Structures are given as C-alpha cells and as structure tokens.
Amino acid sequence: MALSGLDIFKLLPKTNCGECNLPTCLAFAMKLAGGQAKLEDCPYVSDEAKAALADAAAPPIRGITVGKGDKQFKIGEELVLFRHEKRFINPTAMGVRVSDAMTEDELKSAVEKAKSDSWERVGQRLEVKLLAVKCETGEAGKFTSCLETIKGMCDLAIMLMTDDAEIMKAAVDVVGDLNPLLYCATAENLDSMGALAKEKGLPLVIRGEGLSSLAEISEKAMAMDLKDLVLDPGTRKLKDTFEALTAIRRAALISKFKPFGFPTIALPCEETDDLFFEGASAAVYIAKYADIVVLSNPEAWMHYPLQVEIQNIYTDPQKPMAVDSKFYEIGTPGPDSPVLVTTNFSLTYFIVSGEIESSKVDSWLGIVDSEGQSVLTAWAAGKFVPETIAKFINTSGIAEKVNHRKLIIPGYVAQISGELDEELPEWEILIGPREASDIPVYLRNYVSAGS
C-alpha cells in the first residue's frame, strides 16, 4: 500500500535543509510519493523512516528466488486473485521429488528424466524447475552422497527436505552455494532451522499444521529477521490444501496480512499414490495459488500437460500469444503441395495446423504477422490485409519452394481476394473455408481436383 506525501513528510527530519535539491521537506515528500525522488537523496533520514517507507513500497507478496545461474527461478509477487484482472506474474515452478532412499540408478534415472522435462511451446521454454530431494533414511551421510550425485549431474534448483536441522546443515555444506530452498521449519525446529537459513542467507519453507499455526510460525520467523519464506499450510488433502491456498492468497492481498505475504508450496506428491489424481490435484493448485508444486515423479506424460496449464493460466489476458511469422511445413510438403495463409494468433495457428495435419494433406502454412490477432479481428484492424499478406508472400521465399501459384486464404476474408489478386499478380487467390474444421474436406477436394 503506497504512502501519501503527507504520510512520508511525517517521517522526514522537517529541517528544510535543501540538501536533496528541493526547497522543503514537504516538496521532497511529494516527489517521493510520486516516485520522482529517491529516499537516499535525503542524507538525514532516520532508519525508522527508511524501514517504514521500504515496508510501504514492498509488494503484498514477496518475490523469492530459488537456485542459481541459468536455472534459478522466481516466485511470488502476485497482485490479483483472478487472472482476468491482471496477468499472473511468476509462473508456478514444478518440482520432482527424489529421495536418498532410492538406489543410485533410480536416482540417476529420475534426475535425467527431470532434466529432459523441457519443451518449447509458442516461443516459450517450459520445464521442470526444481528437484525436491527428500531425506528418508534419516542419515546425513546418505543424504549428502545423494546430493553429491545430483550436483554432478545437473544445475536444476534444489529443495532440501528434512526436519532435522543437523542433517540440513550437512546438506547445506554440500549444496549451499546453489541457493537451495530449505524444507522445512516447523513449530518444533524453527529456532535451529531459522538460524541456519539466516546464517547462510537461504530461502526457507515454513510448515504449519493448518493456517493458525502457520501464521504463528511466520510471525516468529519474521521476528528472527527471516525474509525469504515460502508457506506450506501442512494440509495433505486436496480440499484442505485448496482452501488453505485460497485463504493465504486472500489474506495477503485483501487483508495485507504480513505473515502470509509470501509465496506458497503444494505437495501433491505427499497427498496421494494415485498418479492421475495427483495430476488432477496439481491442476487445481496451478490454477489456485500455489507458487511451487512438487510431483512424485518426473514422467513427461504428467509434466508436459501441467506445464501447458501453467502457460495457459499465466498468459497475459490482454496480450494474445503469437507464433513466429514464417512458412510452416505441415507434414512433408513438396513443390506441388497446397499453400495456405492465416494469422499469427497462437490459437488460430494451432487449430489450423491441427486440421491440416488431420487432413493428411502435406501443406505449406504461411503465418502472417497480425500482432497476435485472429483472422476477423486482424482484418478489421488492418493487420491481415492484401498489402501485408502480399509482402509476407513476396519475402517468404515460398515461390521458390513450390511450382504452382495458388494461394488459399481464410474464407472469412473472401472479400479481399480481388485486391490481393492485384497485389500478387502471379498468384491465383483461392478462397478456403470459413471454419478450420472444414479444412480437411477442402484440402482433400483440392488434391483430388488437381490430380
């Protein structure tokens, strides 16, 4: 919550010394409130004022970074409850649980799979971001040797899972330089676990037994001057976890309840042994407010769909997703294959390319840059018009790839065919179907008419 100029003025020295290059403290306060001056410009400001101002400027949910280097990720900083209000900011980070009770082969295979859980979709890289390494043996030696193995294999961010502060300390000695997330501090071990996190400057999960105990632990942790906290309500049933995550997000955003002004973690891996239900639970937590979700396994069939859900939910509702403007090969098109064009709205592309694929007619699909708009919207906005289409065709090099000059345009813009004819005199403009679902029939007719 931002402070007003007058609120800030009360915290200033009120000496009107002018060293901030403004005539009065009130003028400086007004500039500060408007974001046009920095607090450091005042040499005499008190620590108390600094803290109060920093506090007021802080986002309602703190942003926290886990891991180091290329594979580090940030969570938190969310500002809204519903994605249509404003874009959700830092996508849910997906984790894979491994354990020191696994054999070395099992561990290596799981880590390899987690590493390869990485996909390119609509120009974005989707990937597993976290290895949650659980100490199940209760032996520091086993845990650290498992961590050595992992450290030698990948640079994925790591979450260390043990309630034993001594074992945690041994683990931090091995991977502390990778900025791991410590899981976790509880009411019982907060003093030692919190001290370790503070000493090493590492982010820490705190786990309650329900929301009241979580709030209490969070207050104590904040009193220990711990800042990078992640919240686990300790619930282990879908209904309870969903309700807790919703209550935490609301408390942080609506009530500005500081102890819950941190990102959250959900552990469907600890809630069920039924993999499909685990996937469904993860789907709930991605939609409803978990910043980290840890699964029991690294299987691509489970992670890829959930990654796509994250991409969907965290897309900017004001800005459509767009694909690159170029010719796409659907199947293995040759010189005789049909040539189609449409716009670069990602859904248009997905649906049109999907229908061409299902027609089994190898084709060239040209995607014109229409600023991510669908066919009719882009046409109305002047982004999918004869001039832009002609320019795209002429610079795309498609003329060298095919031995015919037939161009299929979407049925919804049939009215531009005459003008497009003039812009592209060498090409014959054909009017395709209005609905993508009619493309397979159209293409099959196209092919049989041509042969």
Add this chain to the structure above:
Amino acid sequence: MAFESVKETTESRIREVALGTGELKVGGENVLAFHLFEGEMPNRPLIAVEVYDYYPEEWSDAVKEPLADVLSDPVAWAKKAQDEWGADLIALRLKSTDPKGMDRSLEEAVETVKAVVDAVNIPVMIYGSEDVEKDGEVMKAVAAACEGKNVIIGPALEDNYKTIGAAAIGYNHTVAAKTPIDVNLAKQLNILLSNLGVDTEKILIDPTTGALGYGLEYTYSVMERLKIAALRQDDSMTQMPLIADVGTEVWKAKEAKTPASEEPLWGDEKKRGVIWEIVTATALLMAGADIVIMRHPDAIKAVRKVIDNMLS
C-alpha cells in the same frame, strides 16, 4: 491468536436447474467453485459422459481402446457410461446428422435418441452436429420424440436459438445456449431465449470450451467472470449453470493423441491423453463449470475423485 480467513458471502445464487424427471439438479450454489468455507453447493458438479451416434473411426487409439466394445452401439455405450463409469448424465452427440458429413436423416437421429433415452435412467443431453439449419430440424424432431423426459437440447446458437428455443418450450425441455467465449454474448443469448419464452430455470450456458493448450485460458476466465457477475453483481442473466465441453475438444489436440514414437519428449500417449482431459476438466471445474462433458473412463474416474474430495 487464531487466524481468521477472509470470507466473501453473497445473497445471490446460481439458478437450480432440474434435469430429467427424477431428483437430479444442477447449480444452486452461492459460492465460487468449491468455496465451501463461505457458502454452499447444494448440488454436485456433474459429469456428463459423451456418446456418439456413429462409429468414430477417426479417434486416436488411446481413447478408442477403452471404449472398443461399445463404440459402434450408442445404447451399449450409454449403459456402460451409466453402470460402470458412474455418469451423472449422458451427452449424446448426433454428429452423424451433419450435412457436410454422413448427413443422416431426422428419423435415424430420433431413433438413436429414443433408444438411448429409454435405455438409461439418468438424464440425457442431446447435442446436434452444430450445423445451424440441420440442428434446428433435428432438435424439433428430438424434442417431440422426447416429450415428458425433460432432456437438454442444444446447442442453441445465435442463428438458430428461435427454432431450438421454441422446440424446448413446446415440449418442456431444457436448453443449452452456446456462444463463442464471451461474457456479453452469453448474457445476450440468455436474454434472447428468455424473451422468446424459455423459462430462465431451463437454460444452461455453454460458453464454448478451449482445451488445454487450445484456448483453455479464455474459457477459464469467461467462466470465472460469469460466476463473479452472477454471484457478486447479482447479474440475473449470468446465473445459469455452466457447461464445459471437455472430451470432444481435448481429444482433438495433437498432444492428446500423437504417439510417443513420434514425440518421445511428450511421454506415454495413453496416459498423456488422459491427463490432458483431466487437467482441462479440473481447471474448468475450478473456474466454475457445473457440468463437464467427458470421454475417457480413467479421466472420468479421476475427475469424479476430485469432486468427491472437494465436497467431502
């Protein structure tokens, strides 16, 4: 000090719509999806199981396999959905009436509908091929043939709502009103239908479904906005229960059907397709869907488990 959650209560409710002729109802909630800590959902969200009126040769093996023994017989399919998969209702799709496809006659459509409706004791919703004109004719015939059964007919679109709405009024059925992913268009079609004389307690909203990766986020947000308008702004024309049309859309996605041999990085295609359907259905339930139309038995089972758990 015990933590007190923020509660957002409202006097508004989603309309309760009776389905079929028995006890089953949908809607009636005064909270956003599963927010049972501040209100109630007197009726469970329902799973409608898809049954097609022809053998869907073109489906991928991942979803044909578990249905193999019933795919060519809509009656057996519907009974299995009811008896083994616990369907709350049957979503019968008269895809074969499509004039651009098999173009089956009204008589054939009615015969299939009657056979399915008579074979099960759960309510039935009947969707046409989404050919504007043919659907009008088909739904007129279906409505007459199902008089007294209170089936759901649809989808009523902007261009054929009069025919389908009139058929529903004439034979006292429920209508599913479908609009293209837009809050205002959904409201407008509800207004048009109620002006026509359709009882507002006999309308369901089908806001058009985008599958996971294919516009899910649009449907998700339109559903959330419809529910927020209904409950927090007391907007009467958004207070109809919502339908998410999941199965058909999901199993079109290439990610749900491409074999792992072609896309090794995507993993086992059978499980991947099931998860694709589970994630789509679950996300839309969280956005406020009151009925999810589904296809794969394993996905149905998992989503039922989600609903059971949330309501426990």
